[in-house]
Amino acid sequence: MRSEIDTLPASRIREVANAGLGRSDVLAFWFGESDEVTPEAIRQAAVQSLQRGETFYAHNLGLPTLREAIAAYLTGLHGPVDVGRIAVTSSGVTGLMLAMQMLAGPGDEVVAVTPVWPNLTAQPVVQGARVTRLPLRVQAGVWHLDLDELRTAVTLDTRVLLLNAPNNPTGWTMTRSEQQAVLDHCRQTGTWIVADEVYERLYFGAAVCAPSFLDVAAPDDRVVVVHSFSKSFLMTGWRLGWLVLPPACLDAMGKLIEFTSSCAPVFVQRGGEAAMAMAGEFVPGLRSRMQACRDRLVGGLSSLPGIQLAAPAGGMYAFFRVEGRDDSLGFAKHLVAAHGLGLAPGVAFGPEGEGWLRWCFASRDPARLDAGLQRLATALAAG
Numbered sequence: 001m002r003s004e005i006d007t008l009p010a011s012r013i014r015e016v017a018n019a020g021l022g023r024s025d026v027l028a029f030w031f032g033e034s035d036e037v038t039p040e041a042i043r044q045a046a047v048q049s050l051q052r053g054e055t056f057y058a059h060n061l062g063l064p065t066l067r068e069a070i071a072a073y074l075t076g077l078h079g080p081v082d083v084g085r086i087a088v089t090s091s092g093v094t095g096l097m098l099a100m101q102m103l104a105g106p107g108d109e110v111v112a113v114t115p116v117w118p119n120l121t122a123q124p125v126v127q128g129a130r131v132t133r134l135p136l137r138v139q140a141g142v143w144h145l146d147l148d149e150l151r152t153a154v155t156l157d158t159r160v161l162l163l164n165a166p167n168n169p170t171g172w173t174m175t176r177s178e179q180q181a182v183l184d185h186c187r188q189t190g191t192w193i194v195a196d197e198v199y200e201r202l203y204f205g206a207a208v209c210a211p212s213f214l215d216v217a218a219p220d221d222r223v224v225v226v227h228s229f230s231k232s233f234l235m236t237g238w239r240l241g242w243l244v245l246p247p248a249c250l251d252a253m254g255k256l257i258e259f260t261s262s263c264a265p266v267f268v269q270r271g272g273e274a275a276m277a278m279a280g281e282f283v284p285g286l287r288s289r290m291q292a293c294r295d296r297l298v299g300g301l302s303s304l305p306g307i308q309l310a311a312p313a314g315g316m317y318a319f320f321r322v323e324g325r326d327d328s329l330g331f332a333k334h335l336v337a338a339h340g341l342g343l344a345p346g347v348a349f350g351p352e353g354e355g356w357l358r359w360c361f362a363s364r365d366p367a368r369l370d371a372g373l374q375r376l377a378t379a380l381a382a383g
Helices: 012-018 040-051 065-076 092-103 118-126 149-153 176-189 247-261 266-277 279-302 328-339 364-382
Strands: 086-089 108-116 130-135 136-141 143-144 157-163 192-196 223-228 241-244 307-309 317-322 356-360
Touching: 012 307, 040 266, 065 086, 065 241, 065 266, 086 092, 086 317, 092 157, 092 223, 092 241, 092 247, 108 118, 108 149, 118 157, 130 149, 136 266, 136 307, 149 176, 157 176, 176 192, 241 279, 266 279, 266 307, 279 307, 279 317, 279 364, 328 356
Parallel strands: 108 130, 108 157, 157 192, 192 223
Antiparallel strands: 086 241, 136 143, 223 241, 307 317, 317 356
């Protein structure tokens, strides 16, 4: 076995979840998914596809009809996006891995803005690349990226800059001016930007979506934008995503998909087509429900003693710390064992997250959040 693989850390979130397996009394908020099922229209599109016998291979890059629907969807949000830049992938995380396979190899430097979902920093390691971590910091109650630190970290030797915004776990969201500044710098250094924007529609600002690198980058810029059907369409178990690439990279990506998965299943892609068709009606309602859950949870957490919290601008997570509880893994396990409350330990997202906890607030029943808050309050009162 390659040493890079052997030394990859196991999931700390799974470690906490395993401690609660088999317990019906646990309120679980540890995983990054809603407890709402996929909309009926999407499920029926897949069922009907199977009933038609669509059980064969598809084009490496995805069904032409789905790629066209994705291009039209993105064009409505960000201005013209040509279908010749779209590659459908078997999940967003597969898209991220494919992007890393395309761009980074042994010895290359990858700079990652952290804390971040651990898959993003593990994937370059699998490729044999070196990861340099660039931490966000809380300033005046808001997560903040220091652009001067980024300019120092991203040099002529940096092959890839990894950014996830809206961010998992913090909810940090880039402004358009920050994206422009980052793009300008990476143009000078020749650095590729891989932008994980899977939470862009779960954004709690005035706009219909979070700022995107698609708003500022030219089609041939060294920018790869990664998306997923999982979050905004409640399709986590379907494993369907897409990439937006420079046109010159599309053929190479088709080869990588062939060597990785060949194609996404046709019936799953039919579900994606149904999701695109209902996006204008469904996604705004989901975002409103998510925002109501965020406000409810953030308000409840803010009322508890000894909690530091930066309200998330996007995503589906509250990231907070409890005074005097610096061992996030130990505290998360204690909350499960003693109080039946399942949260993700901040250390799962890197050393920058140690001492913090992540709470996924994507719940169809806001009363579950209230019950979780009561269990946390009981734990804090117990000392």
